[in-house]
Amino acid sequence: MAVKVNEGIQLIELHDVINDVEMVFRPTIIWDDKDVVLIDTGYPGHLEDIKTSLEKLPNGKLTKIIITHHDYDHLGSLYEIIQGFDHKIEVYAHELTKPYIQGEKPLIKTGINVPKTLVDVTVEDGQVLPFCGGITVIFTPGHTPDHIGLYHQDTKTLITGDAMTADQGQLQIPNPKFTLDMDQALVSLNKFLDFDIETAICYHGGVCRDGIKERISTLAAGK
Numbered sequence: 726m727a728v729k730v731n732e733g734i735q736l737i738e739l740h741d742v743i744n745d746v747e748m749v750f751r752p753t754i755i756w757d758d759k760d761v762v763l764i765d766t767g768y769p770g771h772l773e774d775i776k777t778s779l780e781k782l783p784n785g786k787l788t789k790i791i792i793t794h795h796d797y798d799h800l801g802s803l804y805e806i807i808q809g810f811d812h813k814i815e816v817y818a819h820e821l822t823k824p825y826i827q828g829e830k831p832l833i834k835t836g837i838n839v840p841k842t843l844v845d846v847t848v849e850d851g852q853v854l855p856f857c858g859g860i861t862v863i864f865t866p867g868h869t870p871d872h873i874g875l876y877h878q879d880t881k882t883l884i885t886g887d888a889m890t891a892d893q894g895q896l897q898i899p900n901p902k903f904t905l906d907m908d909q910a911l912v913s914l915n916k917f918l919d920f921d922i923e924t925a926i927c928y929h930g931g932v933c934r935d936g937i938k939e940r941i942s943t944l945a946a947g948k
């Protein structure tokens with residue numbers, strides 16, 4: 726199911742049952758006249774869900790995918806999406822994420838080697854991707870060593886990836902159970918304070934709109 730966040734940006738809710746627990750994963754779609762960008766892809770098996778969400782957009786031709794980090798719940802569907810469309814879709818990821826996407830390294834937490842997908846463009850901290858009004862890359866290691874957040878300039882929206890989670894509309898620290906270096910993850914949160922954020926989208930937990938900056942400061946201070 727698609728959930729509108731702002732003009733030109735929405736999230737998709739993908740449902741999976743993991744260890745008998747129903748969970749929701751939230752890739753983001755950002756679009757303009759020229760591009761449709763998918764940020765993260767969910768576990769394998771969601772090609773049809775993603776196609777259905779795209780078909781409802783004014784310009785539903787997916788042109789780019791950005792992966793925030795190499796965890797399986799974020800890149801699991803990437804291979805089948807790339808295979809499932811008959812036009813070129815460019816894949817963007819950090820240099821550190823690339824070998825996992827390309828199947829050259831096993832994923833740290835699961836040991837899985839995913840089927841190879843080529844990364845077309847590697848991105849780095851501070852880079853502004855020149856589409857959909859500008860999307861800034863924010864390197865935020867901690868949850869994993871390769872993690873990036875993304876800031877959509879037009880809508881002042883932060884796509885947190887797993888740098889934070891959300892609960893009942895309030896930002897939270899990343900899930901300690903799945904965060905490899907929590908100290909580093911909290912230090913990384915300070916980088917978000919450089920941005921004028923009106924809305925935050927958490928892959929785990931959804932949309933937050935209230936008191937974003939104050940909340941990030943509190944979390945970064947370990948309070």
Ligand SMILES: [Zn+2]
Nearest residue numbers: 796798887928
């Ligand atoms: Zn995740």
